[in-house]
Amino acid sequence: MSPVTLEQSELATLSQLLAAGGYHDVPGLLRSSLERLVTLWPAQAGALLYIAPDGAAVRLENGLLSAEANTLIDQARSGFVRRDESGEPTIGSYSLENGLSLIELPLQSASQGVGLLHLVVAEGGTEKTAPTIRLDEEMLLLLVRAIGGEADKMVRVQYVEAELRELRTLLEAGQSLVGNLDLPSLLNEIRQRAADTLAAEHCVIYLLDRERNELVVELPSQGRTSRVPTDRGIAGWVVTHGLAQIVNAVEQDPRWPESVLDANLRIISLVIVPIRARERLIGVVQVMNRRDGRGFDERDVMLLALLAAQAGVAIENARRYRLLQYERDLLLTQEEHVRNAIARDLHDGPTQRLTAVKMNIEFIKKLLVAMPERVPAELNTLEDLVSRTITDLRTFLFEQRPLGLETQGLLPTLQQYVERWHDPTGQAIRLRLEAPASIPRLAPDVEATTFVIIQEAVNNARKHAQTPEIIIYMYVEEGFLITSVRDRGKGFDMNKVEASYTDRGSLGMLSMRERARMMNAELRIRSELGAGTIVELRIPLA
Structure with a gap:
């Protein structure tokens, strides 16, 4: 049959009529359209194939199709793909048994072929006057083109809606996560x-x-x-x-x-x-x-x-x-550890000596009555005891927070620390500082943390190394301030100590590492059984 020219205004009107059906899914729209076309012709049965832009296919049938009609429809569908159509759409007709014909029409959307429509009609139904046949062709082609265009439009709307839902879901997920x-x-x-x-x-x-x-x-x-x-x-x-x-x-x-x-x-x-x-x-x-x-x-x-x-x-x-939670818990534990250490140091040192001072005063009071000639000697002993107590308290306060750290800097404070230091247990351990005449100043909090790490390393060596000497080295190298605490004591197995942090509840080495990390420095610990230990802190100067 001859090609038919389609008016865009007619096509738009038909699209609006199809859209007015209230369908929001493509299969529903196509199923309703097929039913209407079967009724409109009228036809005994019909079949419709629609290929969506993503390649998904919708296949529908309406009415009872004979085996012969099914074979022809399957042959037509098997070779069909969504494609551009250069010419005008035409209606094809195939003769069937029992005086029936199979009408084939292309489903189009704009200039693309998007599917096929097949109608089984009585051959007598096509024997009309020429003007009527032309009108039927035009109307039918307009309808199938409108159906194809409306289906494509609905698919694209669904794509956009799906994308919006996905974006909304991702936004909600991001906010929740x-x-x-x-x-x-x-x-x-x-x-x-x-x-x-x-x-x-x-x-x-x-x-x-x-x-x-x-x-x-x-x-x-x-x-x-x-x-x-x-x-x-x-x-x-x-x-x-x-x-x-x-x-x-x-x-x-x-x-x-x-x-x-x-x-x-x-x-x-x-x-x-x-x-x-x-x-x-x-x-x-x-x-x-x-x-x-x-x-x-x-x-x-x-x-x-x-x-x-x-x-x-x-x-x-x-x-x-x-x-952060781990560091908070570690700091709280370390704070408790420090409080206990302060209480222990106060009890073992100044508190006991102050108790001795009080006892000496009570003894001197009795001597004033019974043996006044011994009072001067006891007062000298008491004076020496008070002097040592004052020295211990000053050393203790210096170690807790050196007053000169912020004003004088790290190096002078370490020099004072070494001069004041002595082993509270009475062991003959020497503490020595090897450093240049001057070093660059660091941020106050970095200097304070560095001093605490050095103290911790010195105390660990004093308690565990069994060494006659502890040396603090300090120097500048390749943009880093290097501070190390070394001893020549018994050393230890690094792997065993690190593996037993949690079991032993040890905080010394662990707290030093955490403090170093918090000021963007690196702490290196090297030890060997029988060869001593080196605790090295590398602080970036830039």
């Missing part, structure tokens, strides 16, 4: 939101342990935590290469299986993307098995990557919060 500072709870929320965002069944998160070069994965369903080397599995590949992966047939991938996952969990497909915080890769998030059975695509990668970016910030915040 950054407000969750409890790391286990946060990881559980990320898993849930990632699975929901991609409409998937499962999600796991692998966090990178750089020191051991392993991925750590918590498996709440199994109540355990597992570790995987970064050179194994799909997750390890993503960490190594820093690239997202879509695997829609995991059993065919040589990097599978992930041995840490539940053996009873059947994984068909997965998508996995890196998690980064400040451009630094900290782990990966892996989502598995879409609920609708389809494979994952690039859009899923984009959505998961957006969520992973927010998750990376949230994980970093939660880790920092956990570290």
Whole structure:
């Protein structure tokens, strides 16, 4: 049949009529349109194929189609793809048995062929006058073009609505994640939101342990935590290469299986993307098995990557919060430790001597009556005891907070500290300072922290090293102020001491490391059995 020219005004009117049907889904719109066209012709049955812009197909039938009609329709559909149409649409007709014909019309949207419409009609129904036939052709082609255009429009609206929903979901997820500072709870929320965002069944998160070069994965369903080397599995590949992966047939991938996952969990497909915080890769998030059975695509990668970016910030915040809590608890414990040490030092030194002073005064009072000639000698003894008590108190106060630290600086304060220092237990230990005539001044809080670390190192050496001499070295090298405390004592096994921090409740070395880290310095401790210990603090000058 001859091509028909279509007026755009007529097409717009028909589109409005179709849209007025109130349908908000493409299958509903197409099903209603097919029913109307079957009634309008009238036809005995009909079939419709629509190919959406993303390639998804909608196939509909109305009425009873014969085997012959089904065969012709399947042949036409099998070779159809969404494509540009250069010419005007035409109506095709095929003869069927029992005096029937199969009418074929192209579904169009603008200049694209987007589907096919088939109607089974009686051959007698086409024997009309020429003007009537032309009118029927025009009206029918206008209708199918309007249907194709309206379906495309509805699909695009649905795409936009879906994108808005996804963006809203991601925004809500981001706001919720950054407000969750409890790391286990946060990881559980990320898993849930990632699975929901991609409409998937499962999600796991692998966090990178750089020191051991392993991925750590918590498996709440199994109540355990597992570790995987970064050179194994799909997750390890993503960490190594820093690239997202879509695997829609995991059993065919040589990097599978992930041995840490539940053996009873059947994984068909997965998508996995890196998690980064400040451009630094900290782990990966892996989502598995879409609920609708389809494979994952690039859009899923984009959505998961957006969520992973927010998750990376949230994980970093939660880790920092956990570290702050740890540091707070450590400082509180250290404060309690210092209070106990102060109480012990006061009790063992000045308090006992003041008690002795009081007893001497009571004794002298009695001597004034019974043996006055001995009073001068006892007063001399009392004076010596008071002098030593005053010296001890001054030394004690100096060690707690040297008054000259802020005004004179670190080096003069250390010189005074060495001059005043003596072993309170009476051991013959010598403390010596080796330093240049001057060193650069540091920020007051840095100098105060450095002094505390040196004190801690000296006290540790005094208590544990069994050494005759402790030496404090201080010098400038390559932009760093280097301060070290060295002894030639018995030394210790570093690995054993570090492994038993928690068990022993020791705070000495641990508190020194934490104090150094808080002022952006580096603390190095080296020790060898029988060869002594070196505690070195490297403080950046810039």
